Amino acid sequence: MGPSSRADLARYTGVSRGTVGGIVQPLLDKRILVEGEVVPPNQAGGKPATKLWFSKDAKPICAVLLMHDHVRTCLVSLDGAVYAQSTEKFPKDLNDPHEAFQIISRSVQKTATSVDMPILGIGVAVAGMINTEAGSIMSMSLAPFFNNFPIETELAKEFEVPVCVDKDDRALLVGDRWFGKGRGRGNFAVVYTGEVLGAALYIDGHLHRGPSGAGGEIGHTIVQLNGSRCKCGRSGCWETIATLRWLRDEALARGLPQPASLDTRRLIILADQGVEGAAELLQEYAFNLSVGLANLQQLMAPNYIILHGDVAQGGERMLQLIEARFRELILSRPGDDVSLVLGDSEDVAALRGAAGLVLSELLNFPL
Numbered sequence: 001m002g003p004s005s006r007a008d009l010a011r012y013t014g015v016s017r018g019t020v021g022g023i024v025q026p027l028l029d030k031r032i033l034v035e036g037e038v039v040p041p042n043q044a045g046g047k048p049a050t051k052l053w054f055s056k057d058a059k060p061i062c063a064v065l066l067m068h069d070h071v072r073t074c075l076v077s078l079d080g081a082v083y084a085q086s087t088e089k090f091p092k093d094l095n096d097p098h099e100a101f102q103i104i105s106r107s108v109q110k111t112a113t114s115v116d117m118p119i120l121g122i123g124v125a126v127a128g129m130i131n132t133e134a135g136s137i138m139s140m141s142l143a144p145f146f147n148n149f150p151i152e153t154e155l156a157k158e159f160e161v162p163v164c165v166d167k168d169d170r171a172l173l174v175g176d177r178w179f180g181k182g183r184g185r186g187n188f189a190v191v192y193t194g195e196v197l198g199a200a201l202y203i204d205g206h207l208h209r210g211p212s213g214a215g216g217e218i219g220h221t222i223v224q225l226n227g228s229r230c231k232c233g234r235s236g237c238w239e240t241i242a243t244l245r246w247l248r249d250e251a252l253a254r255g256l257p258q259p260a261s262l263d264t265r266r267l268i269i270l271a272d273q274g275v276e277g278a279a280e281l282l283q284e285y286a287f288n289l290s291v292g293l294a295n296l297q298q299l300m301a302p303n304y305i306i307l308h309g310d311v312a313q314g315g316e317r318m319l320q321l322i323e324a325r326f327r328e329l330i331l332s333r334p335g336d337d338v339s340l341v342l343g344d345s346e347d348v349a350a351l352r353g354a355a356g357l358v359l360s361e362l363l364n365f366p367l
C-alpha cells in the first residue's frame with residue numbers, strides 16, 4: 001500500500017475505522033506518520049478522506065547489509081530514501097567474530113551519528129542462514145567464524161534500540177513489500193540471482209519464513225539428476241546451472257573473452273556484437289534460470305515474481321529471454337495473470353528491506 005486514508009486501512013486490514021484511528025493517532029503524535037493530500041468525497045457521498053503516509057521528518061532507521069567480506073550501512077527514511085551510506089571491508093585474515101562485530105558496530109555508529117537525531121532501530125540483512133527466532137547467524141559460507149553469532153542481541157546491547165535480523169533474500173522481499181513493486185500485493189515472490197540463488201515468498205498476505213527461517217533455499221532444489229557437484233555438497237542443485245559461476249565456467253570452456261568477470265550485462269553486449277558462442281550461452285543461461293522460476297511458480301503460485309541481482313542488470317532484454325522459456329514451462333490456467341518483473345538491481349533494495357523489517361516491527365504490522 002502507498003499513502004492511504006483511514007478508511008482504506010480499515011478495509012485492507014479488516015478492522016473498524018475506530019480501531020485504525022486508535023493505532024494511527026500515537027504514530028501521528030510521534031511524527032512517524034503525517035497527514036497528506038485530502039481526497040474529495042466520492043459521488044456516492046461520504047466525508048473527505050485524508051491520506052496518511054510516513055513523515056519525512058521522522059527518525060530514520062539504520063540498515064545493515066552483512067556480506068562475508070564486508071558490511072554496508074546506511075540510513076533509510078520512512079519514505080524509503082537511502083542516505084549516509086558507508087562500506088567497511090573485513091581484513092582478509094579475519095577469523096574472530098568479536099573483531100568482525102567491532103567493525104560492524106563502528107560502521108553502524110558512524111552512520112547513525114551522521115545525522116542530528118537518534119535512530120528508530122537497526123535492521124540487518126545477512127547473506128547467510130539465519131535463525132530468525134534467536135536473531136543469530138547460523139552459517140555464512142566463506143565466513144565460518146560468524147557461525148552461531150547472536151548478532152541481534154549484540155547490536156541491541158550496544159545501541160539500545162530495536163534490532164531485526166533476517167536473511168538477505170527476505171529483506172529484499174520486505175523492501176519490495178514496503179517500498180517497491182510488491183506494494184499492495186497479497187502474493188508475490190522475490191528471486192535473487194548472481195553468485196548464489198535465493199528466494200523469498202509472500203503468500204496470502206504473509207511473509208513465509210518457515211521454522212526459524214529455514215525456508216527459501218531454492219538454489220539447492222535439485223534440477224538435474226546426476227548433475228554437477230554443488231558447493232553445498234549435493235549434486236544437481238539449481239545453483240550449479242544458473243549462477244554466475246556456471247556462466248563463467250561455461251564462458252571459459254567456450255572460449256569467450258574475459259570469462260572470469262562475465263555477467264548478464266556483458267554477455268548481452270557480446271551477443272549483440274556477434275561474438276561466437278555468446279548468443280547461444282545467453283539463451284542457455286536464460287533457460288537454466290527459467291527452470292527454477294517455473295518450479296517456484298508451479299509449487300507456490302506467487303503469480304508475480306520480482307527478479308533482483310545479476311539478471312536485473314541484464315534489463316528488459318534478459319527478462320524477455322527468461323520469460324519466453326518460463327511460459328513454456330508453466331501450466332497455464334485460464335484467467336491467470338502470471339508476471340515476471342525486474343526489481344531494483346542495486347543493493348539498496350536489500351538495505352531498504354532491512355529497514356522495512358524494523359518498520360514492520362514498530363508498526364506492529366505482521367509480515
Ligand SMILES: [Zn+2]
Pocket residue numbers: 219220230231232233234237239
Ligand atoms: Zn546445493
